[in-house]
Amino acid sequence: MSESSATLESATLMLVDDHPLLRKGLSQLIELEDDLEVIAEASSGAEALELAKQHEPDLILLDLNMQGMDGLETLKAMREAQIESRIIMLTVSDNDEDVVCAITYGADGYLLKDMDPDQILDKIKEAALGKMVISDKLTHILAGAIRKGDNSRTSLLASLTSREHDILKQIAKGLSNKLIARELDISDGTVKVHVKHILKKLGLRSRVEAAVWMVNQN
Template sequence: MSEKATIMMVDDHPLFRKGIRQLIELEEELDIVAEAKNGEEGLSKAKELEPDLILLDLNMQGMDGLDTLRAIRAAGVDSRIIMLTVSDNEADVVNCFRAGADGYLLKDMEPEDILEKIKQVTLGKMAISERLTEILASALRKPVEAADPSASLTSREYEILTRIAQGHSNKVIARDLNISDGTVKVHVKHILKKMGMRSRVEAAVWLVNRKG
């Protein structure tokens, strides 16, 4: 992969943005293309640039990270999004994934671990700080026992859901199934609507928990 993954940071702390920029600039395959100091600016730049990845702070004055995340998803921006925050609150973790986040990392992680998780997400995988894994799994396990949201999926939709749960990006799924990227996006929208879920990560976690 010679093409660099484009990244935008949204954080109201200039020193933290500077530190993350210096960290990411060590990696040839990653490219910081924009920074935003608040949610409103982040939303505007996300719609304009549609970077491959957005690093989004949760606790910002004004439009906070969760509201920004929801607005970005509502605008149809397909960028992968990692919440990069100090909050290990269960509700924050669950709400962010339900709203469409692809990762949730704590700022007190070792820099090299943050960088590794960022690279994982650019490759289509999900990323979460290790100590938060059980919080997310137990919270999302509850609705699984009530019903089978996947019952109405077509065989193709279930195949795509399985690949999403394996961490494959839309581009990889499209290539493997010999269909267009746009067709995969349409399938994903149908999958989420039928399952009553708000993000591909939520659907993926549901399938992983179901299979045990």
């Protein structure tokens, strides 16, 4: 693969779930991989918030339905606290509203717990490499939610600069800012500024929305 230079050098993970058995199962699954390491576990949203600040993991696997502070509240609080870890929802809920809400609040992916363990592991690796991950059967939900504003957005595409077009295409491939910067030979900071402008111009709330919308244009 051309991205061999971007293979995992050992990504750190935090597991957030109020079911100890599930955390243990996930942890054991992840431990089988040399390039993935669980460095923290949390059983509540409040605990997760503190541990995320303390450990700064590369990736956070976050359950949606937790007692007290649920996954969406935790996600929102983490993003408001400027936690830059990639956050992947791992849940049993395929509710349309939950999916759209999670992406709006800044999740980098949404996986269902009923996926095959090997599939979950593959998706975790993709996420750790900076790619957007979402369970296949959920993409239509996002596409449907985003399509509501499509007509106006299609004409807004014309307002993007050629560099913004290039970056939007890379976002559609699910690449992170770091990988886009490497691909286009520009700095991470420059990519970050462009992404902010793209989202504002298209009236989209997150890069995942932008990716799904762009894919549906083709």
